[in-house]
Each structure stands twice: as structure tokens, then as C-alpha cells.
Amino acid sequence: xxxxxxxxxxxxxxxxxxxxxxxxxxxxxxxxxxxxxxxxxxxxxxxxxxxxxxxxxxxxxxxxxxxxxxxxxxxxxxxxxxxxxxxxxxxxxxxxxxxxxxxxxxxxxxxxxxxxxxxxxxxxxxxxxxxxxxxxxxxxxxxxxxxxxxxxxxxxxxxxxxxxxxxxxxxxxxxxxxxxxxxxxxxxxxxxxxxxxxxxxxxxxxxxxxxxxxxxxxxxxxxxxxxxxxxxxxxxxxxxxxxx
Numbered sequence: 001x002x003x004x005x006x007x008x009x010x011x012x013x014x015x016x017x018x019x020x021x022x023x024x025x026x027x028x029x030x031x032x033x034x035x036x037x038x039x040x041x042x043x044x045x046x047x048x049x050x051x052x053x054x055x056x057x058x059x060x061x062x063x064x065x066x067x068x069x070x071x072x073x074x075x076x077x078x079x080x081x082x083x084x085x086x087x088x089x090x091x092x093x094x095x096x097x098x099x100x101x102x103x104x105x106x107x108x109x110x111x112x113x114x115x116x117x118x119x120x121x122x123x124x125x126x127x128x129x130x131x132x133x134x135x136x137x138x139x140x141x142x143x144x145x146x147x148x149x150x151x152x153x154x155x156x157x158x159x160x161x162x163x164x165x166x167x168x169x170x171x172x173x174x175x176x177x178x179x180x181x182x183x184x185x186x187x188x189x190x191x192x193x194x195x196x197x198x199x200x201x202x203x204x205x206x207x208x209x210x211x212x213x214x215x216x217x218x219x220x221x222x223x224x225x226x227x228x229x230x231x232x233x234x235x236x237x238x239x240x241x242x243x244x
Contacts, residue, residue: 002051010053013037014061015233017049024176025049027233032060039191042226042236043173093125100124107152109136112145112161123152129162129218143218163215164242166198169208169225172237178202179234186228187212189219189239200227200234208237 001009014030015038025046030036044052056064061080068076087095096103104122111117118136120126126134130144134156143162146155167189179202186195187210197213210225219242226236 008051008053010055012056013041013054014057015041015054016057017052017054020176027175028057029228029231029233030054030057035061038233039188039193039224039226039236042175042224042233044175045173046176049175093122096122096124105152107154109134109154109156111138112155112157117156120154123147123149123154126154128220159217162217164212164217164219164244165215166209166211166243167219167225167239168203168241168243169210169237170206170240172202172206172208172235174202174235175233183229185234188226188228189216190223195228206237207240208235209243211243 014032014035016028016030018026018028020026027038027041027044027049029038059067065076084090084092084095089095093104103124106119106121107123108116109118109120117138120135126144126147128144128147131141134142134144134154136142136156138156140158142156143159144154145157145161147153148155179200182199182201185198185200187198187200188195196216199211199213201209201211203209208225208227210227219239221239221241223239224236225239227234
């Protein structure tokens with residue numbers, strides 16, 4: 001947009017921004033906590049925030065719909081998108097089959113000690129914490145505990161084995177400034193997840209280690225972890241490893 005001469009980009013994300021007296025931009029949750037989308041914008045830095053506008057972040061979704069009706073916009077009553085907004089059916093597996101079939105190769109489903117329980121149609125179809133659609137029977141309720149993408153292997157087991165004490169993150173972005181020492185805050189480890197009290201320690205040039213105040217289930221490498229101080233987004237990164 002900048003290369004084409006535009007001054008700003010406006011988006012419909014439910015987030016808010018503010019500039020402090022020192023000229024630094026800060027990112028905050030949307031006023032409508034049920035529709036807050038700050039989790040997906042943690043990678044924005046000072047350059048992006050200085051050129052971005054979020055005009056609906058300070059109102060509720062119903063207020064946005066009411067304003068759209070007043071303007072006669074056809075999307076005023078459009079249902080909220082669910083699951084993958086870019087996959088028309090919301091079926092992640094079907095989307096991968098059409099766009100990246102090379103990711104989907106048959107492999108083993110194993111228990112925590114490596115015993116083969118069955119076969120799957122591609123590890124990319126699964127996510128840590130998943131319970132339905134495992135395609136195996138263990139005699140008890142089972143969940144995806146781990147995914148070894150290199151070996152194309154899915155590990156399943158009981159829910160009590162899902163809990164992790166923390167995580168390591170890489171590709172971390174700090175929105176306004178990088179903290180100089182560990183700090184207490186809250187983190188989110190999945191979109192629409194809950195706030196989890198934790199201690200966050202910046203590590204190296206672009207890493208962080210997170211220690212949860214209480215163990216958390218389904219910490220999933222590849223997903224984002226976002227750090228908060230109340231409503232402010234301090235930063236976030238990609239979960240590289242769950243800590244047992």
C-alpha cells in the first residue's frame with residue numbers, strides 16, 4: 001500500500017490502538033471482548049501500526065451491524081465466519097487436499113509408548129488436543145497428544161497427558177518495546193482461548209520462555225502465543241516447543 005502511495009490501510013479487525021507521549025504505538029484488545037481479534041495481529045510493529053486504522057475496534061459487533069443497516073449495506077446480516085474463513089466449507093482437510101496434496105501422506109497413529117494403533121491419512125489433518133475423527137479405538141477417550149510431522153506420526157492418549165507447564169516461542173515480536181527482564185502477565189495460546197496467568201521471559205534476539213501458573217492442555221507447536229498486560233498486547237510469537 002505504501003509503495004502505491006496510500007497513507008493508511010483500514011481494516012475491520014476488532015482491535016484498538018493508541019500513541020503514547022513518546023510517540024510509540026500500542027495495540028489493545030477490541031472493546032467487544034467476544035469479537036476481539038488482537039491475537040491474530042500480535043506481529044504488527046511500529047511501522048504497520050502507524051499506517052493502520054481500526055475504525056470498529058471501539059464498538060461492539062451489534063453496533064457495527066446496526067450502522068451497516070443504517071447505511072443499507074447488504075452484509076449487515078451476514079453470518080459470522082466460522083473455522084477457516086478462507087476455506088468455503090470450513091473443512092481444513094479438504095482445503096489441504098485441493099491446495100497442498102503433497103502434505104497428506106498415510107502414516108501411523110501410535111500410543112505414548114510407540115505402539116501402533118492404526119493409520120491416518122496425513123498428519124496435517126490433526127491438531128494437538130483433537131478428540132474427534134482419530135480413526136482408532138483405544139477403549140478410553142483419547143486425544144492427539146503430539147504430532148511428529150517429520151515422521152508423519154500422530155500420538156494419541158488420555159487427556160491427563162495433554163498438560164504442559166510452559167512453552168518456548170520463537171519469531172517473537174514486541175509491539176511497543178522489548179521487556180528487559182521477566183514479567184508477570186497473561187498469555188493466550190489459541191484463538192478465542194482464555195487468558196492464562198504466566199511468567200514471560202524474553203530470550204535471545206527473538207525468543208521467549210513462558211511458565212504457566214498452572215499446567216495447560218494442548219499447547220500446540222506452530223500456533224501463536226500472545227502476551228498481554230490487561231487489554232494491551234505486549235507481543236507474541238510462534239510456539240516452538242511445549243515444556244513438560
